[in-house]
Amino acid sequence: MTAATAPAPVRATGIRRRRFARGATPYLLSLAGVAWLAFFFLVPLVSGLLVSLMTGNPDDGYQLTWNWHIYVDLFTGPTPYGTYLTRSFVYGCTATLLTIVIAYPVAYYIAFRVSPRWKSTLLTFVMMTFFVSFIIRTDMWFYLLGGDGPISRLLRTVHLTRPGQSILATPGSVIGGMVYNDLAFMILPIYVALERIEPSLHEAANDLYARRSSTFFRVTVPLSRSGVFAGILLVLIDTVGDPVNSSILGGKNTWTIGQSIQFAYFTNQQYNVAAALSTVLMVLLGIVLFAYARVVGTENVEELV
Amino acid sequence: MRNSPDHLTAAQLRGLTQPRLTRRDLFRGAGALTCAGALAGVLDACGIQGTNNSGEAAASINWSTWWASKKVNGHFSFDNWAEYIDVTKHGKHPTLERFTAKTGIKVAYNDAAVADVATYYGKISPSLAAGKPIGADLFVMTNGWQFTELVQHGWVAQLDHARMPNFLKYADPTAVSPSYDFDALHSAVWQTGYTGIAYHSDMIEGDITGWADLTKPEYHGKVGLLSDLDELAIASMSVLGVQPETSTEDDWRKAADWLTSKLRPNVTKFYDQGYLDAFKAKQVPIVMAYSGDVLAIQSDFPKAKFVFPREGFTVWHDNMMIPITARNPLDALTWIDFYYQPSIAATVEDYIWYVSPVTGVRQYIADELQDTDYSDSPLAFPPADVLAKAHLYPIMKDRTEHDLYTSIFQPVVQGS
Numbered sequence: 087m088t089a090a091t092a093p094a095p096v097r098a099t100g101i102r103r104r105r106f107a108r109g110a111t112p113y114l115l116s117l118a119g120v121a122w123l124a125f126f127f128l129v130p131l132v133s134g135l136l137v138s139l140m141t142g143n144p145d146d147g148y149q150l151t152w153n154w155h156i157y158v159d160l161f162t163g164p165t166p167y168g169t170y171l172t173r174s175f176v177y178g179c180t181a182t183l184l185t186i187v188i189a190y191p192v193a194y195y196i197a198f199r200v201s202p203r204w205k206s207t208l209l210t211f212v213m214m215t216f217f218v219s220f221i222i223r224t225d226m227w228f229y230l231l232g233g234d235g236p237i238s239r240l241l242r243t244v245h246l247t248r249p250g251q252s253i254l255a256t257p258g259s260v261i262g263g264m265v266y267n268d269l270a271f272m273i274l275p276i277y278v279a280l281e282r283i284e285p286s287l288h289e290a291a292n293d294l295y296a297r298r299s300s301t302f303f304r305v306t307v308p309l310s311r312s313g314v315f316a317g318i319l320l321v322l323i324d325t326v327g328d329p330v331n332s333s334i335l336g337g338k339n340t341w342t343i344g345q346s347i348q349f350a351y352f353t354n355q356q357y358n359v360a361a362a363l364s365t366v367l368m369v370l371l372g373i374v375l376f377a378y379a380r381v382v383g384t385e386n387v388e389e390l391v
Numbered sequence: 392m393r394n395s396p397d398h399l400t401a402a403q404l405r406g407l408t409q410p411r412l413t414r415r416d417l418f419r420g421a422g423a424l425t426c427a428g429a430l431a432g433v434l435d436a437c438g439i440q441g442t443n444n445s446g447e448a449a450a451s452i453n454w455s456t457w458w459a460s461k462k463v464n465g466h467f468s469f470d471n472w473a474e475y476i477d478v479t480k481h482g483k484h485p486t487l488e489r490f491t492a493k494t495g496i497k498v499a500y501n502d503a504a505v506a507d508v509a510t511y512y513g514k515i516s517p518s519l520a521a522g523k524p525i526g527a528d529l530f531v532m533t534n535g536w537q538f539t540e541l542v543q544h545g546w547v548a549q550l551d552h553a554r555m556p557n558f559l560k561y562a563d564p565t566a567v568s569p570s571y572d573f574d575a576l577h578s579a580v581w582q583t584g585y586t587g588i589a590y591h592s593d594m595i596e597g598d599i600t601g602w603a604d605l606t607k608p609e610y611h612g613k614v615g616l617l618s619d620l621d622e623l624a625i626a627s628m629s630v631l632g633v634q635p636e637t638s639t640e641d642d643w644r645k646a647a648d649w650l651t652s653k654l655r656p657n658v659t660k661f662y663d664q665g666y667l668d669a670f671k672a673k674q675v676p677i678v679m680a681y682s683g684d685v686l687a688i689q690s691d692f693p694k695a696k697f698v699f700p701r702e703g704f705t706v707w708h709d710n711m712m713i714p715i716t717a718r719n720p721l722d723a724l725t726w727i728d729f730y731y732q733p734s735i736a737a738t739v740e741d742y743i744w745y746v747s748p749v750t751g752v753r754q755y756i757a758d759e760l761q762d763t764d765y766s767d768s769p770l771a772f773p774p775a776d777v778l779a780k781a782h783l784y785p786i787m788k789d790r791t792e793h794d795l796y797t798s799i800f801q802p803v804v805q806g807s
Contacts, residue, residue, distance in 0.1 A: 140438065144516070145790045147441025164798050165805065232674040251612070254674065255660045337660045341805045349805075353513040354797065357439060 131368075138361035148357055156362045167346060167363065171370070174343040177257065178326030181264035182272075185321050186314060188265070189272035193313075194306075196273075197280035212273050224263055224334045231259055231335070255337025263331035268324055272317035279313025280306070311382060318378065323371055343367055442520045442544050449545020449715060458551040458721070466497040467528035467722035470511075472709070473503035473664050474684065475531070475582070477742035486738050490729050496722045505531060507619065507663035512537035515714070519546040524716045529723035531581050534571040534708045535621055535784045536793055541712065542577045548713045548720055549576050555724070557731040566748035569708060570783070578710035579727045580748035582683070585773070585781065586622050586705040589680035591673060593694040601701040602626045605677060606653045614654070615675035618661040620800040621784045622679060622705060623650055629703030635782045643799045650803045661804045670695075683745035686770055697770050699777050706781035708748075734759070744771055 138156060142148035161168045196208050215223065230237050231254040238254075241247045253259055283306065291301040325331075329344030336342075343363060351360035476484050487498045504527065505511040512532075515525040519541075532538050541547050552559060558579060566580040590599055596609060605614050616623065625635045627646035638646075659675055670678045671688060685697040711730075713723050730736060736749035737756050744765060747753075757766035765771055773781075787793040 136437070137439075142439070142441065143790055143794065144520075145441055145443050147443075148439040150437040165802060170805075229672065232669070232672050234673045252659070252674065338655065338658050338804075339806050346805070353509045355513055355516070 134361045135365055137357050138365050140358045142358070144355040153358070156358060157366065160359070160362055160366070165346070167343070170341055170343045170346050171366070173340070174326050174367075175370070175374075177261050177264065177332070177340075177342065178322055178328075181261050181268065181325045182318055182322045184261070184265045185269055185272040186317065189269055189276055189317065190314075193273050193276035193280055197277055197283075209274075209277070212270050215267075215270060220267055221330060221334075224267065224330055227259075227263055227266065228254065228334055254335060255340070257336075257340055259335040260332045260340050260342075263335045264325040264328060267331065268321045271320040271324070275316035275320070276310055276313040279310040279316075283309045315379065315382065319375065322375070326371060327367055440520070442516075445520065446543050446545040452549075454549045454551060455553070457548070458554065458724075461721040463496065463721050463725065464719045465495060465722070466499065467717075467719040467726065468499035468501060468526065469723070469726070470501045470504035470527035470530040471581075472505045472531060474667070474687070475709075475743055476500070476502075477739050478502075486730075486735050489735070490726060494725055494729065496725060498726065501527065503664065506665065508533050508535060508537055509619070510663070512540070516540070516546075519544070519714060519716060522716060524718055525714050527714070528717040528719045529711055529713055529726065531709045532578070532712050533784075534569065534710065536787050538571060538578070538710065538712075539786075542572065546715055547577050548715050548717070550579060550713070550724065550727070555579075555728040555731070557728045561731050561733060561736075561749050561751065563748045563750050569710075571708070572710070578712050579731070581709045581711050581730075582743070582745040583706065583708050583748065584745040585682040585699065586617070586625075586707065587680060587682060587697055587699050588677065589670060589685040589695060589697045590677040591670075591692070591694055592696050594673065594676035599677065599696075600698060602630045602654075603702065605657060607657075610657050610677060612657065612659050613676045614657045614659065615666055615669060615678040616654075616658055616661050617666060617679045618663055618804045620797060620804070623803060624785065624796070624800055625703070625705045625782050626679065626700070627654070629700065629780075629782065632702075635703075635785045638785055640795060640799075643796060647799050647803055650800075655803065655806075682770065683743050686744035686768065687742065699770075699773055699780070701780075703780045703782055706778075706783065741765060744768075746771065 136150060137148070139150060139152050139154065140148040141151045141153045196205055200208060229235050232238065232252070238247065238252060241253065247253065287305055288301060291305050296304070327344045329342065329348045332340045332342040333345055347360050347363045350356045350363065477486055478484055484500060487500055491497055518525045532541065566575065568574045569580065572578050588599055588602070588605070595613060599605070624643065624646055627650045628635045628638055628642060631646055631649060633642045633646065662669060666678050666680065667684050669675050670680065671692070680697065682697060685695060689695055711727050713720050717723060731749050733749055733751040733755045736747045737752045737760060740747045740752050741756055741760050741762055753766050753772070756762050787796060
């Protein structure tokens with residue numbers, strides 16, 4: 087078809103060259119991005135998958151034997167990885183929900199209720215926690231929540247806990263640590279989404295006799311959806327795979343999949359097991375997030391992330 | 392289309408008819424390209440090299456020439472467990488300072504570089520397998536599976552006893568040729584200690600004398616155990632009356648069962664070396680503990696008690712080892728020999744309260760440092776009838792057995 091519509095044959099080579107240049111430009115322009123994605127995302131992903139299909143041990147080495155059966159063995163072997171995985175998702179989803187519940191009012195307040203000159207101060211407060219390393223902050227909670235720490239003493243004084251009972255080393259302390267550590271990751275995207283809502287839309291809703299609650303639920307919330315989604319991306323992925331909160335603030339029954347991966351990789355050197363667990367975790371997270379995106383709709387998420 | 396209408400210019404026509412790059416095409420192309428690249432790259436070098444044969448290279452090394460080719464560089468780094476050397480209020484280490492003053496060799500001392508044997512081994516072994524330095528020129532390793540692996544893989548240097556006059560003169564008979572390292576060829580003992588039970592007697596009712604006591608219902612949620620599988624295995628096998636040294640798979644399963652069904656319900660957490668912080672902060676009243684750790688803090692916590700469990704307990708040896716890839720092996724060796732002097736070892740010992748591998752240390756502490764609390768302590772130096780119940784770590788004959796052992800005891804720690 088193109089050949090038939092091509093004009094005078096005399097200029098054919100020039101056109102072809104120009105056509106090639108025009109066709110190649112977008113590829114050339116995207117080269118840096120593609121290379122970045124390939125090197126830091128696809129290569130690790132594919133090599134992780136391949137390592138998971140190897141068999142062996144550190145002494146004999148690991149050979150690629152296309153051992154797909156490992157994905158069955160993980161869940162039927164002596165170590166209950168299925169339980170750890172479920173637990174991680176329960177912790178991660180709970181922590182994500184809690185961060186939304188806490189972060190939304192904070193973001194709303196900063197975006198709509200504060201005079202502009204206070205905004206940056208308040209946002210600095212939100213980001214303040216990042217000035218101290220995340221491990222150190224988690225470790226401080228270990229002392230605050232521990233047996234003789236101020237929080238447990240307070241709880242004991244008001245008879246919320248029995249003497250000798252500790253809130254440390256429970257699922258609650260692990261989830262609490264996750265919420266504390268990831269709160270800013272939820273506040274900031276929601277704030278950005280709320281901030282760009284046109285004030286005139288609220289006025290319009292008001293003019294149309296909407297009550298304040300229906301303005302909030304039918305105007306503000308739908309327009310901030312992309313911010314919540316971005317927050318969920320950041321928080322859910324981070325908390326489901328997190329080994330730190332559960333190992334510092336956790337107890338005997340809070341072992342998570344993140345700890346399993348770390349343990350298999352660094353301590354036992356079962357590289358195939360570690361890679362298979364990471365692959366399973368990644369696929370499951372992908373499914374959860376994709377399903378969420380489909381159900382809630384995220385047409386304007388790309389404006390944010 | 393064959394007869395192009397007049398109102399379309401050639402340029403518009405080209406734009407309409409030529410294939411253009413859509414975003415989807417771009418992603419598809421990029422994906423396929425990188426997938427192919429990644430596959431080719433990884434498949435090319437597929438497999439991760441094993442370490443079975445790495446011992447052979449080390450076996451053919453002539454160690455006296457190896458040492459002769461090294462020179463003193465004036466510094467080395469030392470990876471050790473937490474609170475495992477003398478330390479002043481200002482965080483200085485007097486013995487290391489005396490070493491630097493005497494020899495001019497500076498020491499980068501990494502306190503708490505080791506918090507758990509298996510984790511530390513997991514951290515250093517990939518570098519050693521690749522023939523790369525691990526960052527430390529000297530580290531402390533407990534006798535056990537990992538110790539044997541390090542020696543058999545040829546990852547640690549053989550010590551040149553000709554350069555260690557103090558070691559030859561002062562090493563305790565037990566340290567000259569330990570059962571796990573014939574003729575002390577690859578290691579020099581740093582400390583010997585015991586794993587028992589420590590508790591705050593003001594926080595719980597009653598006395599504890601053995602592992603079985605920890606299963607009492609009144610201690611529910613008050614027990615902290617070490618996550619070290621060997622320690623858990625020996626404690627549980629002692630309770631069941633099994634000799635850990637000759638134990639079999641069947642014994643391991645029974646022991647793990649006892650741990651899971653009897654002891655675990657009372658446990659609040661499994662710790663690495665961090666148990667000591669938790670114990671000192673009174674977050675957990677009863678812990679499985681290393682003897683010296685607890686004895687050394689008894690002056691601050693007079694109500695803290697340490698007991699040798701009546702059923703049996705572990706005696707272990709922590710050893711200094713020099714990785715074969717160390718950049719400053721001779722500096723590290725100089726320190727090992729420097730440590731093997733009664734006056735130096737005694738200074739260390741008076742802080743950390745373990746058992747020194749250097750002869751005359753107990754006497755030196757009693758006479759020169761006049762600390763009879765240490766030298767007369769039945770806990771630092773248990774009597775013979777107590778020592779008769781001490782066990783060494785079980786010895787694994789190969790990787791398969793070790794993996795089996797690990798897979799049996801690991802679920803105790805990680806839970807279900």
